[in-house]
Amino acid sequence: xxxxxxxxxxxxxxxxxxxxxxxxxxxxxxxxxxxxxxxxxxxxxxxxxxxxxxxxxxxxxxxxxxxxxxxxxxxxxxxxxxxxxxxxxxxxxxxxxxxxxxxxxxxxxxxxxxxxxxxxxxxxxxxxxxxxxxxxxxxxxxxxxxxxxxxxxxxxxxxxxxxxxxxxxxxxxxxxxxxxxxxxx
Amino acid sequence: xxxxxxxxxxxxxxxxxxxxxxxxxxxxxxxxxxxxxxxxxxxxxxxxxxxxxxxxxxxxxxxxxxxxxxxxxxxxxxxxxxxxxxxxxxxxxxxxxxxxxxxxxxxxxxxxxxxxxxxxxxxxxxxxxxxxxxxxxxxxxxxxxxxxxxxxxxxxxxxxxxxxxxxxxxxxxxxxxxxxxxxxxxxxxxxxxxxxxxxxxxxxxxxxxxxxxxxxxxxxxxxxxxxxxxxxxxxxxxxxxxxxxxxxxxxxxxxxxxxxxxxxxxxxxxxxxxxxxxxxxxxxxxxxxxxxxxxxxxxxxxxxxxxxxxxxxxxxxxxxxxxxxxxxxxxxxxxxxxxxxxxxxxxxxxxxxxx
Numbered sequence: 001x002x003x004x005x006x007x008x009x010x011x012x013x014x015x016x017x018x019x020x021x022x023x024x025x026x027x028x029x030x031x032x033x034x035x036x037x038x039x040x041x042x043x044x045x046x047x048x049x050x051x052x053x054x055x056x057x058x059x060x061x062x063x064x065x066x067x068x069x070x071x072x073x074x075x076x077x078x079x080x081x082x083x084x085x086x087x088x089x090x091x092x093x094x095x096x097x098x099x100x101x102x103x104x105x106x107x108x109x110x111x112x113x114x115x116x117x118x119x120x121x122x123x124x125x126x127x128x129x130x131x132x133x134x135x136x137x138x139x140x141x142x143x144x145x146x147x148x149x150x151x152x153x154x155x156x157x158x159x160x161x162x163x164x165x166x167x168x169x170x171x172x173x174x175x176x177x178x179x180x181x182x183x184x185x
Numbered sequence: 186x187x188x189x190x191x192x193x194x195x196x197x198x199x200x201x202x203x204x205x206x207x208x209x210x211x212x213x214x215x216x217x218x219x220x221x222x223x224x225x226x227x228x229x230x231x232x233x234x235x236x237x238x239x240x241x242x243x244x245x246x247x248x249x250x251x252x253x254x255x256x257x258x259x260x261x262x263x264x265x266x267x268x269x270x271x272x273x274x275x276x277x278x279x280x281x282x283x284x285x286x287x288x289x290x291x292x293x294x295x296x297x298x299x300x301x302x303x304x305x306x307x308x309x310x311x312x313x314x315x316x317x318x319x320x321x322x323x324x325x326x327x328x329x330x331x332x333x334x335x336x337x338x339x340x341x342x343x344x345x346x347x348x349x350x351x352x353x354x355x356x357x358x359x360x361x362x363x364x365x366x367x368x369x370x371x372x373x374x375x376x377x378x379x380x381x382x383x384x385x386x387x388x389x390x391x392x393x394x395x396x397x398x399x400x401x402x403x404x405x406x407x408x409x410x411x412x413x414x415x416x417x418x419x420x421x422x423x424x425x426x427x428x429x430x431x432x433x434x435x436x437x438x439x440x441x442x443x444x445x446x447x448x449x450x451x452x453x454x455x456x457x458x459x460x461x462x463x464x465x466x467x468x469x470x471x472x473x474x475x476x477x478x479x480x481x482x483x484x485x486x487x488x489x490x491x492x493x494x495x496x497x498x499x500x501x502x503x504x505x506x507x508x509x510x511x512x513x514x515x516x517x518x519x520x521x522x523x524x525x526x527x528x529x530x531x532x533x534x535x536x537x538x539x540x
Contacts (some may be wrong), residue, residue, distance in 0.1 A: 020191070020362065023191070025365045027191055032363075034363045035362040036360060036361045039216065058447065059450070060523035061357075061441075062361040
């Protein structure tokens with residue numbers, strides 16, 4: 001089993017942290033994981049992206065050219081990285097920030113109003129956590145307990161205040177996917 | 186209990202250096218190794234050492250020379266163009282027999298190149314790099330655990346041989362995160378630094394220099410250096426070999442390319458292909474005898490590198506015509522994918538079975 005995920009958005013949306021949390025959760029489940037950021041001149045101009053691999057086997061290269069899962073939180077990233085997503089892959093996007101964009105028809109789309117959900121709990125900065133939980137609720141790539149455990153370990157002392165809001169965001173994102181699934185049945 | 190940690194490669198190097206007793210760091214910023222000085226800037230203060238953001242790479246390496254002469258465990262880091270700038274003093278460090286740890290997180294070259302990972306400084310690292318007859322002990326880690334372990338070892342070996350040691354990494358290893366264990370540092374028994382400029386009260390002054398003008402004096406100095414390099418060849422060779430015994434084709438690769446290659450080799454081996462993997466961990470001293478012992482007419486080698494074919498020459502020298510040595514590589518900061526290597530090795534295997 002191997003997941004190759006690319007996560008992209010604006011700088012400041014917590015894109016790199018989302019990726020780190022995902023990889024760390026995989027590590028807590030004793031799987032091979034890597035995290036690789038965009039760096040240097042690439043990050044100037046306000047976009048950020050990183051790639052995460054979670055695997056049962058040795059990871060040869062942490063660099064992912066064509067991911068199976070693409071998580072995007074702004075339209076610029078959607079346009080830039082959508083062509084790289086593998087056919088039949090999953091495109092998870094923040095539908096509060098991205099609408100009316102042209103989307104591919106050979107991949108699986110999943111819009112999650114992450115920024116609206118985050119706003120509903122009073123902290124729009126938690127939108128990245130909504131995306132994370134939507135991602136694992138949809139794919140099962142990591143367990144929710146691992147994500148919560150990882151969040152507790154990786155949240156620095158000075159950000160402890162945001163911990164509860166982040167946990168609430170994780171619950172909400174998961175519920176959003178569960179509701180969506182139950183309605184489809 | 187030793188817990189799995191998750192840090193960036195560059196930070197792993199910096200923390201390992203601190204725990205191995207490095208108390209002097211000087212450097213000048215350059216991507217993709219900036220996390221090393223960034224980490225050192227706060228961590229070194231915590232450890233009670235000295236961190237200096239120098240005005241240039243030349244200044245940084247010369248500060249390392251000074252700190253080392255005074256007996257400190259000293260280190261600098263940079264990436265390819267910055268390491269080129271340091272070469273004069275690297276030669277001086279060797280000439281003056283001063284220990285130092287130099288980290289090169291290689292980027293694409295030549296010139297300013299780009300900031301992606303690369304392995305195109307192999308020649309510079311293992312053949313001398315600066316002027317004069319000298320060698321560095323060169324370690325090529327291929328994952329973050331080795332970045333940790335080999336950084337610590339580098340400080341011990343630098344002191345043991347009184348010679349600079351290079352960690353030859355690349356932008357990918359520096360930027361990536363993956364789990365590793367912080368193995369505790371255990372200092373080996375090393376001789377006192379009686380040569381250091383530590384204040385000469387109650388003893389004769391020590392002199393540290395690389396200028397020897399007397400008749401035959403410099404040749405004598407060189408013989409001491411050559412003896413050290415010979416001893417390194419005898420005692421410091423490190424490598425990893427997987428499935429080489431019955432292999433018709435052996436992949437030879439180091440650093441990040443080795444890791445990418447290994448995942449392709451593992452996949453082929455799972456499919457029942459008899460393919461071997463050989464990874465030099467020390468690039469100088471090079472595991473030449475070990476490669477020679479594997480060479481023979483029924484066996485081919487393919488070296489895989491992120492350059493135009495540099496270690497390739499050392500592999501060819503090692504097997505001394507007894508085996509064909511092929512090459513696969515990418516240049517300019519392009520990172521080979523495991524799939525690309527898998528397909529290339531498949532092709533080679535097919536052509537091999539036709540012989």
